Amino acid sequence: MSTNTIVSLPDQSTARIPKDNFITRENGLLSWLLTGDHKRIAILYLISLSFFFFIGGALAGLIRLELLTPQTDLMATDTYNKVFTMHGVIMIFFFLVPSVPATLGNFLIPMMIGAKDLALPKINLLSWYLYIAGGILAIYTMATGGVDTGWTFTTPLSTHYVNTNVLTTGLAAFIAGFSSIFTGLNFIVTIHKMRAPGMTWFRLPLFVWSHYAASILMVLATPVVAIAIVLVALERTLGIGIFDPTKGGDPLLFQHLFWFYSHPAVYIMILPGMGVISEVISNFSRKRVFGYTAVAFSSVAIAVFGFFVWAHHMFIMGISNYAVLVFSLLTMLVAVPSAIKIFNWTFTLYKGSITFETPMLYAFGFLGLFTIGGMTGVFLGTSGTDIHLTETYFIVAHFHFVMVGGMLMAFLSGLHFWWPKITGRMYPEKISQMAAVVTFIGFNLTFFPQFILGTLGMPRRYASYPPEFQVLNVFSTAGATILGVGYLLPVLYLLWSLKYGAIAGNNPWQATGLEWQTQSPPLTENFAVMPIMDHEAYDYEWLEHQTEASKATEVTSAG
Amino acid sequence: MPDSPVMAHKTDASSESADHSHGQHPPYLRHHFESVEQQADATNFAMWLFLLTEIMFFGGLFTAYLIYRNWYYPAFVAGSHQLNVIWGTTNTVVLILSSFTMAMGVWCAETQRRKGLVLCLILTFILGLGFLGIKTIEYSEKIEKHHVPGFHYSLQSFVDPASDPEIFKEYHDKPLRADMARHTEVYFSLYFLMTGMHALHMIIGICILGFMIFRARAGAYTSGHVTFVENFGLYWHFVDIIWIYLFALLYLISRHQ
Numbered sequence: 160m161s162t163n164t165i166v167s168l169p170d171q172s173t174a175r176i177p178k179d180n181f182i183t184r185e186n187g188l189l190s191w192l193l194t195g196d197h198k199r200i201a202i203l204y205l206i207s208l209s210f211f212f213f214i215g216g217a218l219a220g221l222i223r224l225e226l227l228t229p230q231t232d233l234m235a236t237d238t239y240n241k242v243f244t245m246h247g248v249i250m251i252f253f254f255l256v257p258s259v260p261a262t263l264g265n266f267l268i269p270m271m272i273g274a275k276d277l278a279l280p281k282i283n284l285l286s287w288y289l290y291i292a293g294g295i296l297a298i299y300t301m302a303t304g305g306v307d308t309g310w311t312f313t314t315p316l317s318t319h320y321v322n323t324n325v326l327t328t329g330l331a332a333f334i335a336g337f338s339s340i341f342t343g344l345n346f347i348v349t350i351h352k353m354r355a356p357g358m359t360w361f362r363l364p365l366f367v368w369s370h371y372a373a374s375i376l377m378v379l380a381t382p383v384v385a386i387a388i389v390l391v392a393l394e395r396t397l398g399i400g401i402f403d404p405t406k407g408g409d410p411l412l413f414q415h416l417f418w419f420y421s422h423p424a425v426y427i428m429i430l431p432g433m434g435v436i437s438e439v440i441s442n443f444s445r446k447r448v449f450g451y452t453a454v455a456f457s458s459v460a461i462a463v464f465g466f467f468v469w470a471h472h473m474f475i476m477g478i479s480n481y482a483v484l485v486f487s488l489l490t491m492l493v494a495v496p497s498a499i500k501i502f503n504w505t506f507t508l509y510k511g512s513i514t515f516e517t518p519m520l521y522a523f524g525f526l527g528l529f530t531i532g533g534m535t536g537v538f539l540g541t542s543g544t545d546i547h548l549t550e551t552y553f554i555v556a557h558f559h560f561v562m563v564g565g566m567l568m569a570f571l572s573g574l575h576f577w578w579p580k581i582t583g584r585m586y587p588e589k590i591s592q593m594a595a596v597v598t599f600i601g602f603n604l605t606f607f608p609q610f611i612l613g614t615l616g617m618p619r620r621y622a623s624y625p626p627e628f629q630v631l632n633v634f635s636t637a638g639a640t641i642l643g644v645g646y647l648l649p650v651l652y653l654l655w656s657l658k659y660g661a662i663a664g665n666n667p668w669q670a671t672g673l674e675w676q677t678q679s680p681p682l683t684e685n686f687a688v689m690p691i692m693d694h695e696a697y698d699y700e701w702l703e704h705q706t707e708a709s710k711a712t713e714v715t716s717a718g
Numbered sequence: 719m720p721d722s723p724v725m726a727h728k729t730d731a732s733s734e735s736a737d738h739s740h741g742q743h744p745p746y747l748r749h750h751f752e753s754v755e756q757q758a759d760a761t762n763f764a765m766w767l768f769l770l771t772e773i774m775f776f777g778g779l780f781t782a783y784l785i786y787r788n789w790y791y792p793a794f795v796a797g798s799h800q801l802n803v804i805w806g807t808t809n810t811v812v813l814i815l816s817s818f819t820m821a822m823g824v825w826c827a828e829t830q831r832r833k834g835l836v837l838c839l840i841l842t843f844i845l846g847l848g849f850l851g852i853k854t855i856e857y858s859e860k861i862e863k864h865h866v867p868g869f870h871y872s873l874q875s876f877v878d879p880a881s882d883p884e885i886f887k888e889y890h891d892k893p894l895r896a897d898m899a900r901h902t903e904v905y906f907s908l909y910f911l912m913t914g915m916h917a918l919h920m921i922i923g924i925c926i927l928g929f930m931i932f933r934a935r936a937g938a939y940t941s942g943h944v945t946f947v948e949n950f951g952l953y954w955h956f957v958d959i960i961w962i963y964l965f966a967l968l969y970l971i972s973r974h975q
Contacts, residue, residue, distance in 0.1 A: 276750035278760040344767045352760040353750075382771045386778035390911070398868040399907035401782055406867075407790060407901035416778050684749070 165443070165514050168585065169664040176583040176662060180680040195280030196683055201266035202581070203287050208262060209650070211253040211294060216646065218246035223605075223639040226632050231622040239622035240307035241323070245297075247310030248328060252335045253294050255562055256424060259431035260377075261290070261342055263573045264370045266581060268346060270674035270681065271364050273355025273690040278348040279341075286341035293335035300327045309620065311421070314402040314413040318394040325395060329388045336381045336388075339427070343377025346370055355673070357692035364672050364696050365454055369434030372458035376423040376430075376465060384420030387413060414476055418469035426465040428562060429529075430458055432569030433500055436522050439572050440504050442670045443519035444511025447697035450503040457496035457503075464493040474545045483542045490540030497533050501526065516668075517588065520595035521572030528564025528602065532557055535610065550620075553613025559606045571598070571649060578653065579667045583679045584660030590652050598645030604638025671702050746943040758945050765949040769956050772919075776960060779912050783967060786908065790901040792894060796876050797905030798971040799889045800865060802856055806969040809852045810962065816845035817958045820951050827947040832940040835947070839931045842954070846924045853917055860906070867907040873899045912964050919957045926950060 168174075181198045191199055221242050225233040234242065265283065269276055277283050300306060306328040308317040317325045350363070350371050391413070393399050400406030402413045441448045448454055470478055470486040504526060513519070535557040538544045548554065579585050608631040617628050624632070666675040671694075677686050694701040744754060751757040787794045823838030863882075864872035875882040876899040879891040894902070930950065933939065939947045 274750065278750075279764055280748075280750065282764075340771055344764060344771070347767055348760050348764045352756060352763060378767055378771055379774055382775035383778050386775050390778075390782075393911070399911065400867055400903045401907050401911070405900075406903045406907075407786070407793075407897075408904055408907075409785070412782060412785065416781070689752075 163514055164516060165445070165669050166516065166585075166588075166667050167664075167669060168661055168667055171661055174662040174664060176680070177678045177682075179682065180583070180678065181683045182680055184683045193284070195276065195284060197265050197269050197277045197280065197283060198581075198681065198683075198685075200280075200283050200287050201262050204257065204261040204265060204290070207287075207291060207294065208254055208258060211249055212646075214298070215246055215249040215254055216643065218242050218249070220639065220643060222246060223636040225622055226624070227636045229624050229626045229629055229632075234622070236622045237307060240309075240620070241305035243620060244307050244309050244328075245301050245305055248306070248332065249297060251310055251424070251428075252332050253290070253297060255428040255566060256335070256339050257290060257342065258428070258566065258570050259435060259573060260346070260370060260373060260427075261286075263435065263570075263577060264346065264366075264431055265342070267577065267674055268349060268367055268370060269353065270677070270685050271367050271672055272350065272353060272358050273673050273686065273692060274349060274353035275684045275686075277345045278353055279345050282341050283345055286338040286345070289334050289338035289341070293331045293333075293338065296327055296331035296334065300324045300331060303327075311417060312388070312391055312413075314391060314394070314410045315404070317391055318402060326392055329392050333385055333388045336385050339377050340381045343374035343381075346374040347378065350374075355690050355692055358673075359692075361452065361455070362692055362694075362696050363455075364434075365437035365448055365451065365458070366431075366434035366672075368455040369430045369437070369458040372462040373427050373430040375459075375462050376427045380420040380423040380427070380466070383416055384424075387416035387420070390416075411473070411476060411478065414473050415469070418472045419466075422469040422472060423462075423465045425561065426461050428566050430461060432525070432566045432573075433458065435569045435573035435576070436504060436525050437500075438670075438672070439518045439522040439576050440507050441697045442576075442668055443516060443522070444508050444513045445699055446507055446511040447695070447699070448503065449506035449509075450499075451696065453499055454503050457499040460496040461493060464489065464496065468493055468540075471540055471545070474542050475549055487540055487542045491537065494533065494537055494540075501530055501533075515592070516575075517586070517591040517595050518572045518576035520592055521568045521575065521598075524595065524599045524602075525565055525568040525572065528560050528568060528599075532560030532562075532565055535560065548613055550618055551613035552609040552617050552619055555619050556606045556609035556613060559609075564602055564606070568598070571595070574649070574653075576668070577674075578656070579663030580674060580679045580681070582657055582660070583663055584656050585663050585667060586649075586656045586660060587652050591649065594645055594648035594652070597641060597648065601638050601641030601643075601645045605635050605642050606638070608632070608634045608638075669699075669702060669706075671697055671699060744942065761945045761949060762952075765952050769952060772956060776912075776915065779908065779915065780963075780967075783908050783912070786901075786904050787967075787971075790898065790904060793876070793898050793901035794905045795972045796879075796891055796894055796899075797902045797909070798969060799885055799891060800860070800863070800875060801909070801969050802859065803969050805852055805856050806965055809849050810965050812845050812849050812852065813958050813961050816842045816849070817955050819845065820954045824944070824947055824951040827934075827939045827944040830940045830942070832934065832937050835940060836931060836934045839927055839934055843924060843927045843931065846920055846927065850917060850920055850924070853913065860910075865906050867903045867910065871903050871906070873902070876902050909968055912968065916957065916960055916964060919960070923950075923954055923957055926953075 181196055185194075191203065194200060194203075221234070222239070225231070225239055225242075231239065265277070304324055306321075306323045306325055308321055308323070308325060312325065312329060350367060354363075390399075390401050394402055400408045402408045402410050404410065437448050437454060468486060468490045470482055471490045474483050474487075535553070539548060539554065539557060575586055575591060612628055612631050612635075615628065617624055663679050665678055668675070673686075673690050673692065674681075676690060747754055747757060751760070819838045819841040823835050823842060826832075826834035826838055860866055863875060864870050865875070873896075875885065876891075876894045877896060879886045879889075879893055885891070893899075927950075930939070930947070934947075
């Protein structure tokens with residue numbers, strides 16, 4: 160494995176991190192907190208996101224620990240309700256939604272299209288502050304008693320029956336929502352208006368395409384959940400009757416408004432991850448992504464179809480049979496563009512020169528786990544099986560296969576792939592390959608048993624369960640422990656690499672994107688001279704010519 | 719007024735900025751843009767996208783309105799009879815006037831007329847405040863009649879319309895059955911939500927206007943950099959358009975009968 164690699168690092172005895180880069184240009188805490196630089200904001204996001212990820216992860220650990228035994232012994236059932244609610248709220252609103260877009264997307268989109276910054280740097284910084292404000296509010300909520308409605312704020316439970324902090328949690332989600340709207344808006348404007356000369360739409364890296372699609376969803380769907388949260392808050396405080404059946408309101412309307420955002424939200428979460436996978440798979444098989452145009456448009460298709468499937472979350476809530484039929488069919492349709500992506504990535508691998516560096520290992524993890532997650536989604540989109548499987552652990556497993564197995568794998572893949580660009584140093588390869596494998600094993604051990612538990616009928620969101628389910632639950636908890644180790648390892652060795660990692664040079668992966676044609680870490684203005692895009696995306700032959708040409712000039716200058 | 723001076727000025731502006739691209743940049747060109755045009759293009763586009771999110775935000779309320787109006791049409795008619803169409807119409811006129819002064823303000827900024835811009839912004843500011851003043855009068859009528867949804871909501875005017883002589887004289891509403899009368903609370907919930915959300919946007923707009931008046935007096939918008947005024951104009955017109963829909967949907971429900 161180690162002999163077969165595409166990594167080419169500069170001579171370590173002479174190589175230095177460039178003195179002038181976006182990290183060293185200005186110093187002091189304020190230069191970070193008031194920055195307009197998309198790369199610095201990306202790093203602010205990366206630090207805060209990781210913080211929330213580990214809080215959400217700790218809560219997940221508590222859940223799995225409680226479920227180790229059939230009785231409720233670790234915590235009271237009320238506490239358990241609060242723990243799984245806060246796990247959902249933090250992981251969804253404060254990790255998954257902003258994960259790849261706000262960190263890697265923020266860092267890379269301007270660089271990939273050859274711009275100096277995002278179009279609206281102040282709005283970008285504002286979005287981080289909103290994210291932090293929402294996050295602090297969520298932590299405050301947790302510290303002062305938590306909330307136990309589930310992350311879905313289901314009415315009338317959330318409006319009439321619970322006495323927990325629905326208002327502050329709702330406000331936290333509302334504020335975080337605006338952070339995500341501003342990020343999406345910024346991306347769309349940037350991709351439309353800031354492309355370098357020669358960077359046509361069909362020369363954009365697929366990472367940019369998938370972020371474009373995700374941004375459309377952020378901009379169009381998030382305001383709807385914002386108004387839904389406002390309505391819940393007003394119903395709770397002032398007693399208006401929009402969702403209150405005693406006054407003629409309809410709780411189903413809340414479900415419609417909520418899922419009109421929250422279903423597209425899963426595409427907000429997964430699409431940027433798919434962008435990462437396109438880049439990584441192409442690079443580590445040294446081939447242009449098979450069917451570039453199809454993959455680009457499948458992102459947009461997912462965004463469009465994603466708006467018309469929300470009611471599949473409501474099959475058992477008493478919507479009409481005809482609505483179930485229509486939404487079931489539409490749900491099947493959205494599987495098509497996802498499948499297009501999976502098939503095209505597989506064809507990219509076919510006859511490629513594949514190497515197995517860490518980003519690629521995570522990407523393989525994504526391919527397998529996302530496929531299982533997606534296929535089980537078809538079970539749930541079919542109304543007959545859905546009625547049997549919904550509200551069981553099957554749903555939990557399906558969602559985590561897509562989000563943790565898909566999105567988190569993609570996030571880690573991208574983080575490793577662009578780590579040398581962000582920091583200028585390589586992560587240690589061996590241990591990170593091991594971490595990728597540990598994560599994969601831990602993940603499967605955690606969540607695969609939950610599919611079986613679900614089909615056997617174990618309901619979700621209960622602290623206790625019949626003793627016959629214990630064996631599978633023990634597997635799941637054991638897996639979660641391994642998974643935890645898998646997530647802790649990257650934190651340790653990535654921090655280690657900040658000081659001791661090998662100097663990466665401009666382009667350690669021999670990748671083709673514009674972001675690799677500049678120094679690492681990049682200058683504050685990204686490029687010394689404005690780049691001109693004169694080739695297609697993923698054009699590895701162009702790259703070879705470039706390297707040969709530069710070698711030739713070196714030889715002549717030496718001679 | 720013929721628009722030739724505007725056209726003439728616009729060509730001036732573009733030739734000026736062409737000059738800039740050679741050497742020194744105008745102070746308002748931010749470092750990450752290549753040209754003034756790119757900057758203006760990008761910020762205008764961002765504003766349109768923001769308005770799109772606003773449409774989606776209000777869209778949730780319009781959806782709720784659509785559904786409940788279909789279900790509880792009699793309650794919605796009876797509810798809308800409680801609204802004061804005269805005040806509503808006045809407010810519509812006030813807002814459209816403010817949109818006109820705002821549009822004139824944008825024109826003044828583009829043609830670099832500082833005093834005209836300040837005047838237009840002040841007029842817009844006053845008209846905006848006027849709108850909110852009238853809205854306050856309307857809200858206080860509702861509060862007096864206990865038509866604010868919540869714990870003090872009263873069905874009196876709907877189960878016994880004759881007890882409300884002013885409205886009864888005008889519309890001769892029949893009493894609603896108790897369950898349908900209950901649904902007037904949904905109507906008033908929507909009324910307060912939609913007009914309240916609209917008023918909130920007005921308040922935000924008026925605050926920004928106040929800030930802009932000071933900046934405009936200092937000449938900040940009349941030296942060629944007009945995107946801020948233009949974008950605020952877009953926002954103001956958008957809020958205006960929302961009101962026009964609200965007026966038709968909330969005040970004029972039964973006018974076609």
